[in-house]
Amino acid sequence: MFREIGKIVLFMVRALKGFPYVIKKPRLILKEVYRVGVLSLPMVIFTSIFVGIVTTIQTAYQTNAALPKYLIGATAFRIILIELSPVVISLVVCGRIASFISAELGTMKVTEQIDAIKTMGLDPHKFLAFPIILATTISLPLLVIISEILATYSSMLSARWMLGLPYSIFIYGMKTFFVMKDLVGGLLKTIFFGFVISIIATYYGINTGFGAEGVGKATTYSVVTSSALILIFDFFVAFGVFT
Amino acid sequence: MIKVEGLVKSVQDRVILKDLNFTLKQGEIAVILGRSGIGKTVFIKTVAGLLPYEKGIVEVDGMRVNPYNYTDMKIIWSKIGFVFQYGALLDSLSTIENIGFGLKENGFKEKEWKRIAFEKLEAVGLDKSVAGLMPAQLSGGMKKMVSLARALALSPNYLFYDEPTAGLDYSMVVRITSLIGNINKILGIASLIITHDLYLAKKFRENIYFLKDGRLVKPPKKVTLEDFYDE
Ligand SMILES: Nc1ncnc2c1ncn2[C@@H]1O[C@H](COP(=O)(O)OP(=O)(O)O)[C@@H](O)[C@H]1O
Numbered sequence: 001m002f003r004e005i006g007k008i009v010l011f012m013v014r015a016l017k018g019f020p021y022v023i024k025k026p027r028l029i030l031k032e033v034y035r036v037g038v039l040s041l042p043m044v045i046f047t048s049i050f051v052g053i054v055t056t057i058q059t060a061y062q063t064n065a066a067l068p069k070y071l072i073g074a075t076a077f078r079i080i081l082i083e084l085s086p087v088v089i090s091l092v093v094c095g096r097i098a099s100f101i102s103a104e105l106g107t108m109k110v111t112e113q114i115d116a117i118k119t120m121g122l123d124p125h126k127f128l129a130f131p132i133i134l135a136t137t138i139s140l141p142l143l144v145i146i147s148e149i150l151a152t153y154s155s156m157l158s159a160r161w162m163l164g165l166p167y168s169i170f171i172y173g174m175k176t177f178f179v180m181k182d183l184v185g186g187l188l189k190t191i192f193f194g195f196v197i198s199i200i201a202t203y204y205g206i207n208t209g210f211g212a213e214g215v216g217k218a219t220t221y222s223v224v225t226s227s228a229l230i231l232i233f234d235f236f237v238a239f240g241v242f243t
Numbered sequence: 244m245i246k247v248e249g250l251v252k253s254v255q256d257r258v259i260l261k262d263l264n265f266t267l268k269q270g271e272i273a274v275i276l277g278r279s280g281i282g283k284t285v286f287i288k289t290v291a292g293l294l295p296y297e298k299g300i301v302e303v304d305g306m307r308v309n310p311y312n313y314t315d316m317k318i319i320w321s322k323i324g325f326v327f328q329y330g331a332l333l334d335s336l337s338t339i340e341n342i343g344f345g346l347k348e349n350g351f352k353e354k355e356w357k358r359i360a361f362e363k364l365e366a367v368g369l370d371k372s373v374a375g376l377m378p379a380q381l382s383g384g385m386k387k388m389v390s391l392a393r394a395l396a397l398s399p400n401y402l403f404y405d406e407p408t409a410g411l412d413y414s415m416v417v418r419i420t421s422l423i424g425n426i427n428k429i430l431g432i433a434s435l436i437i438t439h440d441l442y443l444a445k446k447f448r449e450n451i452y453f454l455k456d457g458r459l460v461k462p463p464k465k466v467t468l469e470d471f472y473d474e
């Protein structure tokens with residue numbers, strides 16, 4: 001396991017050396033932002049709407065009838081900013097990105113395309129991996145911001161329609177109890193999650209083993225490892241920043 | 244010169260190459276014959292620095308082949324052209340873009356890399372009309388030809404061929420075999436061919452080896468290749 005971590009760190013260092021090369025090719029980055037970010041939008045929208053609705057139901061259920069109603073707005077908004085949007089969206093996007101990137105790079109590995117790139121004197125780490133890493137690290141926080149907006153709206157709307165809570169009261173709760181740390185902390189960790197997901201996905205993709213079985217394994221390891229890392233790092237952030 | 248001494252290489256705890264020795268001098272051609280699954284691809288990829296090995300020396304022009312040393316490998320790979328068994332063309336690029344890819348990424352202007360790429364396309368005997376086709380639209384033989392053109396575009400000193408004739412019809416086998424011979428003779432590029440095709444091997448009879456039990460052995464002069472192969 002420590003050897004694997006060492007290898008991943010070395011991989012990361014090598015991929016990051018692609019920065020000067022990739023920065024001169026904005027089209028390469030845009031292409032990946034499209035594949036990683038834009039194409040994840042439908043899933044993000046769908047997930048966020050349901051996250052908002054469920055959050056309202058749960059906070060209404062948890063907050064006792066004796067407590068003031070604006071607490072529903074306050075609690076729903078904060079939990080969306082701190083945990084729900086960052087973690088749920090990261091996990092959902094991770095499932096999509098980690099699997100397709102590892103499968104795609106893995107297929108290139110077993111069909112010897114990665115070997116071909118090497119023998120042409122090009123480094124697949126900076127050429128293939130770095131644009132994906134950069135694009136994911138940029139896209140994930142943006143997706144989470146979109147999700148936070150959508151989930152909050154959906155929470156407010158469902159509070160109005162299901163609980164009869166006026167918008168003004170929901171918004172009053174949001175404003176009064178808003179803490180900048182929640183927003184910034186939630187977003188900063190997603191930058192980190194995006195980086196971790198894409199490093200793991202490209203690492204397992206480029207190092208895929210033998211044959212079709214190898215691609216299957218790479219894809220599975222990639223999704224399982226990056227999901228687990230998101231949860232572990234989220235715990236550390238919660239422990240370090242929000243306690 | 245390519246020098247291999249005492250090479251030991253295992254794949255998943257199974258020893259594939261044991262104490263293997265081999266040399267290929269500038270301008271020479273060598274053919275390595277062996278049954279399917281014996282480790283030919285593993286051998287050629289190890290020599291090309293695409294797979295790690297446990298023991299022994301692998302050198303290209305006095306430089307140590309080490310897949311983990313990217314700085315050195317870049318220099319070594321600039322001298323080696325690799326023709327992959329199934330072509331290994333990049334799926335997302337057209338034929339001509341595949342051939343010119345290495346040049347383009349190494350800083351050649353579009354006009355220049357296209358000129359060289361078309362020149363190599365013609366050199367391997369492919370028609371201009373395939374230039375715009377995607378790899379998925381090419382036949383197996385054409386993919387190998389494009390793979391060869393792509394390797395030639397970077398003017399290598401050494402060419403490695405992995406099963407250049409496998410899976411092709413007879414006329415294509417004859418075409419590729421004579422192409423390999425001409426590239427070696429006319430351009431003076433040292434060539435290492437691995438194959439299980441006796442037709443191809445016989446054309447380069449002078450420098451044949453068999454890969455057997457993880458080592459290279461020269462077939463005795465008196466015995467025909469067929470007899471030796473059957474053993
Ligand atoms: N990455 C790998 N993982 C597991 N087994 C492999 C791998 N590469 C090759 N092998 C096995 O090693 C042996 C030699 O393979 P190879 O060199 O491809 O044979 P061939 O002589 O047909 O080219 C085969 O048994 C093959 O199944």
Ligand SMILES: [Mg+2]
Nearest residue numbers: 283284405406
């Ligand atoms: Mg083979």
